[in-house]
Amino acid sequence: MSSSAPGGSSRASTTSLEAEGAPPIPAEAREELLALKWADQFVCARPDGDINARLTSGEGFFAHDTRYLSQLSVRVDGRRPVALASTLQSGHHAVVHATNPPLREEDAAGIPQETLNLRRTLLIDDALHCELLFRSYLPRPVVLDVEVILAADFADVFEVRQVVADQSHGELEVGAGEDRVTFAHTSESGARRVCEIVASPTPAHCEEDGQRARMHWSLSLQTQGSAQIALHVAPDRVPTAGRDLGAGASRLAREYAAWRHGCLRVRTDNETFDRLIDASLRDLHALLMPGPEGRLPAAGIPWYVAPFGRDALIVCCETLLATPAVTRDTLLALAGWQAREDDPWRDAEPGKILHELRRGELARSDKIPHPYYGSVDATPLFLIVAGRYYRWTHDLALMQRLRPALDAALEWVEQWGDHDGDGFLDYHRRSPAGLDNQGWKDSGDAIVGADGSLADGPIALVEVQAYAYEAKLSMAEVYTALGDESTAERLRAQASVLRRRFHDAFWDEEEGFFALALDGHGEQVRSVTSNVAHCLYCGIVDDSKAPAVAQRLMAPDMFSGWGVRTLSARSPAYNPMSYHNGSVWPHDSAIAAAGLKRYGFHREATRIADGLFEVARQAPDLRLPELFCGFSREESATVVPYPVACIPQAWAAGAPFMLLGALLGISAHGAERRVAIDRPALPGWLGHVELEGVRVGAAEVDLCFDRTIADNVGFSLLAQRGDARVTMSA
Numbered sequence: 012m013s014s015s016a017p018g019g020s021s022r023a024s025t026t027s028l029e030a031e032g033a034p035p036i037p038a039e040a041r042e043e044l045l046a047l048k049w050a051d052q053f054v055c056a057r058p059d060g061d062i063n064a065r066l067t068s069g070e071g072f073f074a075h076d077t078r079y080l081s082q083l084s085v086r087v088d089g090r091r092p093v094a095l096a097s098t099l100q101s102g103h104h105a106v107v108h109a110t111n112p113p114l115r116e117e118d119a120a121g122i123p124q125e126t127l128n129l130r131r132t133l134l135i136d137d138a139l140h141c142e143l144l145f146r147s148y149l150p151r152p153v154v155l156d157v158e159v160i161l162a163a164d165f166a167d168v169f170e171v172r173q174v175v176a177d178q179s180h181g182e183l184e185v186g187a188g189e190d191r192v193t194f195a196h197t198s199e200s201g202a203r204r205v206c207e208i209v210a211s212p213t214p215a216h217c218e219e220d221g222q223r224a225r226m227h228w229s230l231s232l233q234t235q236g237s238a239q240i241a242l243h244v245a246p247d248r249v250p251t252a253g254r255d256l257g258a259g260a261s262r263l264a265r266e267y268a269a270w271r272h273g274c275l276r277v278r279t280d281n282e283t284f285d286r287l288i289d290a291s292l293r294d295l296h297a298l299l300m301p302g303p304e305g306r307l308p309a310a311g312i313p314w315y316v317a318p319f320g321r322d323a324l325i326v327c328c329e330t331l332l333a334t335p336a337v338t339r340d341t342l343l344a345l346a347g348w349q350a351r352e353d354d355p356w357r358d359a360e361p362g363k364i365l366h367e368l369r370r371g372e373l374a375r376s377d378k379i380p381h382p383y384y385g386s387v388d389a390t391p392l393f394l395i396v397a398g399r400y401y402r403w404t405h406d407l408a409l410m411q412r413l414r415p416a417l418d419a420a421l422e423w424v425e426q427w428g429d430h431d432g433d434g435f436l437d438y439h440r441r442s443p444a445g446l447d448n449q450g451w452k453d454s455g456d457a458i459v460g461a462d463g464s465l466a467d468g469p470i471a472l473v474e475v476q477a478y479a480y481e482a483k484l485s486m487a488e489v490y491t492a493l494g495d496e497s498t499a500e501r502l503r504a505q506a507s508v509l510r511r512r513f514h515d516a517f518w519d520e521e522e523g524f525f526a527l528a529l530d531g532h533g534e535q536v537r538s539v540t541s542n543v544a545h546c547l548y549c550g551i552v553d554d555s556k557a558p559a560v561a562q563r564l565m566a567p568d569m570f571s572g573w574g575v576r577t578l579s580a581r582s583p584a585y586n587p588m589s590y591h592n593g594s595v596w597p598h599d600s601a602i603a604a605a606g607l608k609r610y611g612f613h614r615e616a617t618r619i620a621d622g623l624f625e626v627a628r629q630a631p632d633l634r635l636p637e638l639f640c641g642f643s644r645e646e647s648a649t650v651v652p653y654p655v656a657c658i659p660q661a662w663a664a665g666a667p668f669m670l671l672g673a674l675l676g677i678s679a680h681g682a683e684r685r686v687a688i689d690r691p692a693l694p695g696w697l698g699h700v701e702l703e704g705v706r707v708g709a710a711e712v713d714l715c716f717d718r719t720i721a722d723n724v725g726f727s728l729l730a731q732r733g734d735a736r737v738t739m740s741a
Contacts, residue, residue: 059094069313076371082162102297147232163194276703294659305340311657320389329665346416358385362423387438391478398485405681463583474545539579547606572644574600587641598662605673710735
């Protein structure tokens with residue numbers, strides 16, 4: 012396949028991103044990976060701390076969308092240690108305890124099992140640091156043969172994900188020195204990548220072994236004695252001399268503590284929920300990556316450690332209550348990456364907000380269209396988030412700074428985003444290497460009709476019209492503050508017309524629900540999906556239709572007991588193990604809960620909160636996963652995991668804050684220096700909630716919520732810093 016690039020350059024081949032929506036599931040049984048991240052670097056290891064990319068997809072040490080290290084395996088007397096437990100100290104730092112299997116069984120001086128302890132510490136910052144601490148509990152001295160096996164393949168992350176076939180070219184260079192091993196590779200584009208592993212103490216010997224290298228030590232341990240090996244894995248020769256893991260861990264802990272202090276503090280009478288909040292903040296911080304100004308959240312580990320417009324903006328919607336700083340940095344970053352020209356190869360048009368930005372070899376060599384703009388919803392979400400940020404912070408200076416980006420985004424919504432001229436935002440792939448589906452459900456099979464057939468485009472998704480509606484109202488508020496009342500009035504009028512036309516076009520009278528989309532023929536795509544919950548969330552649904560929508564979302568074919576399914580179990584396309592056609596996504600369910608609560612359906616919102624809390628309670632480290640299978644809670648007493656879900660994942664990390672803010676009915680009005688509380692509700696497992704540091708404008712308030720004997724929820728103002736007031740709706 013060939014394509015002519017803008018400006019006349021020619022691409023010899025293109026690589027489709029269509030498989031990007033759902034990562035492939037490896038044939039081997041998938042183990043939960045130990046994931047750590049710093050900036051745009053991350054490591055995914057097995058539960059015992061080993062990296063061996065042949066065994067489980069996603070393992071490795073990655074930087075710049077490239078896998079620098081594909082194997083780091085530890086062997087003691089030729090045997091693999093037995094994992095005991097792993098503990099995340101932070102999003103950057105983990106400790107794994109292991110012991111030994113029986114060793115030297117043929118020898119009279121054999122080593123019985125469980126007499127050695129290996130404490131492996133992993134820390135990631137500008138390099139990957141691995142510390143191996145061996146301790147003996149034998150009643151006699153022992154000499155251990157320790158071997159570390161290393162390999163690197165410099166594979167692009169899209170090759171690792173099996174989205175594309177192996178594209179690697181050039182020869183891998185392997186070098187073994189006195190205290191280090193070096194892997195190097197020069198790519199087709201001319202980029203040279205180097206991975207250097209430096210060891211301390213100096214190994215007894217290092218050796219090349221084909222495409223691998225091996226380091227060997229002979230460690231003498233007394234009874235209760237210990238010995239230590241430190242490995243520093245540096246991408247592109249980051250200096251590693253004198254690096255101290257303990258000092259690095261302390262520095263990162265201080266940085267996290269400072270960031271955490273600037274976030275909302277949550278204390279409740281449910282210790283498990285408090286731990287969920289802590290885990291979510293830890294994951295959110297770990298997922299932050301450098302942007303043009305400040306940091307924005309990457310989407311998830313291991314597949315989506317990159318800037319994603321839609322993902323980052325939804326995280327902002329979820330976490331404004333927790334930390335508006337993330338939203339500010341995200342808005343500035345996405346404004347900097349906003350499309351300036353019409354570029355079919357990248358599905359870009361002037362004013363459009365980025366979908367995804369990759370920097371690996373396939374992107375550098377233009378085999379995949381990056382930066383890529385194939386997202387129909389990122390642009391209206393950008394406007395929504397800017398408006399919500401202003402409402403919370405009253406930061407008019409940022410709105411003035413963003414004015415050119417806001418103008419361009421509005422122009423895209425009004426002039427570029429409607430391909431068939433029917434007044435609704437739609438999408439239609441132009442890039443031969445782009446995504447067929449460009450909403451949040453971007454799998455190739457995600458947009459299906461009532462008979463299970465795929466819809467053809469241009470496709471106007473139901474939730475995208477709701478985003479456009481709220482975007483216009485939000486921007487009307489911002490433009491009024493900027494002194495441009497004529498634009499504000501035009502946007503309000505457009506929103507009113509859109510709301511009326513939306514109901515006429517999308518309401519499915521027979522189903523008593525909104526259709527998933529309009530297809531390229533203007534016909535309804537009549538599937539019952541969770542997309543409609545986003546319409547409640549944005550407030551486009553008429554009050555007269557909200558009860559029917561709420562009832563349908565909570566019917567047994569949609570609500571699994573754990574959360575809201577992406578597609579009705581009655582659909583012929585339903586598959587509880589699919590990525591978008593029957594699975595449950597925590598962020599999607601949290602949006603549904605927030606939408607239901609907005610329209611006064613408190614009981615339904617708390618049922619969703621109940622389900623998601625139980626999902627988190629069952630999960631390792633009390634994390635919500637990216638998604639899980641849509642099997643009914645009546646079918647299974649435990650959550651059925653989706654086998655290659657990202658953990659941690661940004662949408663999932665933000666979901667608890669969206670749930671909490673929605674249930675408590677908290678909103679901010681910065682221009683009025685006011686925090687509003689609207690009909691607060693609490694699930695049965697929460698009776699007391701304290702929020703310290705709720706920000707409105709330049710002020711902060713501390714609030715307390717308690718369930719009363721009559722099962723109502725009241726609140727009190729504990730403290731305030733700055734000029735602010737708190738009001739409560741009847």
